[in-house]
Amino acid sequence: xxxxxxxxxxxxxxxxxxxxxxxxxxxxxxxxxxxxxxxxxxxxxxxxxxxxxxxxxxxxxxxxxxxxxxxxxxxxxxxxxxxxxxxxxxxxxxxxxxxxxxxxxxxxxxxxxxxxxxxxxxxxxxxxxxxxxxxxxxxxxxxxxxxxxxxxxxxxxxxxxxxxxxxxxxxxxxxxxxxxxxxxxxxxxxxxxxxxxxxxxxxxxxxxxxxxxxxxxxxxxxxxxxxxxxxxxxxxxxxxxxxxxxxxxxxxxxxxxxxxxxxxxxx
Amino acid sequence: xxxxxxxxxxxxxxxxxxxxxxxxxxxxxxxxxxxxxxxxxxxxxxxxxxxxxxxxxxxxxxxxxxxxxxxxxxxxxxxxxxxxxxxxxxxxxxxxxxxxxxxxxxxxxxxxxxxxxxxxxxxxxxxxxxxxxxxxxxxxxxxxxxxxxxxxxxxxxxxxxxxxxxxxxxxxxxxxxxxxxxxxxxxxxxxxxxxxxxxxxxxxxxxxxxxxxxxxxxxxxxxxxxxxxxxxxxxxxxxxxxxxxxxxxxxxxx
Numbered sequence: 001x002x003x004x005x006x007x008x009x010x011x012x013x014x015x016x017x018x019x020x021x022x023x024x025x026x027x028x029x030x031x032x033x034x035x036x037x038x039x040x041x042x043x044x045x046x047x048x049x050x051x052x053x054x055x056x057x058x059x060x061x062x063x064x065x066x067x068x069x070x071x072x073x074x075x076x077x078x079x080x081x082x083x084x085x086x087x088x089x090x091x092x093x094x095x096x097x098x099x100x101x102x103x104x105x106x107x108x109x110x111x112x113x114x115x116x117x118x119x120x121x122x123x124x125x126x127x128x129x130x131x132x133x134x135x136x137x138x139x140x141x142x143x144x145x146x147x148x149x150x151x152x153x154x155x156x157x158x159x160x161x162x163x164x165x166x167x168x169x170x171x172x173x174x175x176x177x178x179x180x181x182x183x184x185x186x187x188x189x190x191x192x193x194x195x196x197x198x199x200x201x202x203x204x205x206x207x208x209x210x211x212x213x214x215x216x217x218x219x220x221x222x223x224x225x226x227x228x229x230x231x232x233x234x235x236x237x238x239x240x241x242x243x244x245x246x247x248x249x250x251x252x253x254x255x256x257x258x259x260x261x262x263x264x265x266x267x
Numbered sequence: 268x269x270x271x272x273x274x275x276x277x278x279x280x281x282x283x284x285x286x287x288x289x290x291x292x293x294x295x296x297x298x299x300x301x302x303x304x305x306x307x308x309x310x311x312x313x314x315x316x317x318x319x320x321x322x323x324x325x326x327x328x329x330x331x332x333x334x335x336x337x338x339x340x341x342x343x344x345x346x347x348x349x350x351x352x353x354x355x356x357x358x359x360x361x362x363x364x365x366x367x368x369x370x371x372x373x374x375x376x377x378x379x380x381x382x383x384x385x386x387x388x389x390x391x392x393x394x395x396x397x398x399x400x401x402x403x404x405x406x407x408x409x410x411x412x413x414x415x416x417x418x419x420x421x422x423x424x425x426x427x428x429x430x431x432x433x434x435x436x437x438x439x440x441x442x443x444x445x446x447x448x449x450x451x452x453x454x455x456x457x458x459x460x461x462x463x464x465x466x467x468x469x470x471x472x473x474x475x476x477x478x479x480x481x482x483x484x485x486x487x488x489x490x491x492x493x494x495x496x497x498x499x500x501x502x503x504x505x506x507x508x509x510x511x512x513x514x515x516x517x518x519x520x521x
Contacts, residue, residue: 011315084354109373112371121369154458160446181388194371195385
């Protein structure tokens with residue numbers, strides 16, 4: 001038994017069966033040699049696809065195919081809201097990472113004197129070159145993401161896109177919209193301003209009012225029953241460490257499922 | 268690649284789905300079959316290689332997926348890339364024009380007149396103010412079953428829970444509001460309720476008697492749901508007739 005690998009498709013025999021000029025046979029030998037190692041054929045297929053897509057017409061869209069574009073329900077722009085929230089998420093992530101260089105989640109006093117956290121936000125807005133703009137971008141990206149996510153959910157609801165094969169993605173979407181809200185909540189607590197403080201107060205009271213596990217939840221999420229440095233630190237870690245990883249992973253799964261299942265059109 | 272050249276146009280994601288602009292334009296395979304020399308040789312080799320892959324695929328338990336839907340690539344993405352650039356530009360423009368303000372530093376001794384979260388949590392905050400709906404039980408001597416705050420937190424769970432189980436309640440293949448007036452009305456009442464409950468959470472700012480506002484919070488969604496239902500029911504007959512006639516002619520039901 002030979003240890004040599006068998007050429008299952010007999011390229012050699014195929015080449016010998018043809019009358020090839022020396023140039024051709026050298027060329028073909030090299031081509032086969034490379035292709036057997038690097039699978040060039042796969043990449044060529046991609047190029048070929050690209051060629052098609054550039055030079056030929058696209059297939060008819062759903063609206064064109066069924067001549068539906070005169071129907072008011074085909075709110076096409078609303079089908080971009082999912083992408084919009086993703087884009088806003090990416091913009092917020094980038095600007096947030098840059099803000100993270102300058103922000104310090106420290107010394108959360110509640111007596112009206114500016115804290116390190118508050119001062120660092122003031123520094124970003126007052127001293128840092130383009131800092132005001134950076135914070136503005138981060139804040140607006142967050143606002144727009146929340147708005148887009150809400151509208152995206154409405155679109156999915158009213159076009160029945162949550163139906164049969166897509167229930168799982170609807171549930172994942174519920175998780176994502178909740179995470180978005182938690183993201184926003186932990187975010188606007190960080191500057192430790194009056195809004196942050198009193199919104200944090202509402203949060204503590206809400207968790208305390210949960211039956212049985214309320215105190216435990218308050219300890220876990222807010223680091224105690226009153227707002228303090230521990231609260232700020234936990235919100236910071238949630239906002240810049242936990243939530244980004246979790247949310248990004250779930251968004252990837254959400255989009256992956258959309259990719260596999262295709263966009264649900266209103267039939 | 269060219270095995271479905273003669274078929275009808277398909278947009279279900281199978282095949283390339285690409286159409287020649289007219290009959291004179293040669294297909295890709297025709298273009299390549301006409302070539303000479305090394306490129307012709309390359310073509311023949313790759314055709315062989317492709318057939319090998321095809322054989323392997325047929326031998327294995329590889330199954331081609333056939334999901335009937337609008338393909339994400341390239342249809343969605345081509346447009347999305349253009350929209351993305353526009354959208355990012357819009358974010359930058361808005362943030363340059365409308366920069367954020369900075370409230371005073373946190374101060375536990377100065378309670379603001381109006382305590383509010385950010386706007387997107389108004390609905391949740393409004394649910395915390397549903398104390399008046401918390402039932403008094405006669406067996407408990409008229410005292411409340413649970414604290415008002417607990418009741419409000421529970422309301423949040425109920426709302427999110429209901430939204431989550433919608434796909435398991437609403438079955439069938441209907442997709443448009445006109446096809447399912449009831450669920451469209453439910454959705455409409457939900458949308459309006461999220462707005463009215465948000466208004467309830469800022470009741471100090473709304474120039475209206477707070478009892479009236481509380482009643483309207485629940486009344487307006489019901490009224491709008493009724494109107495939605497009536498309108499869609501009315502539209503349904505004529506609308507569905509036209510639509511189904513065209514639809515079933517193209518794709519007869521199995």
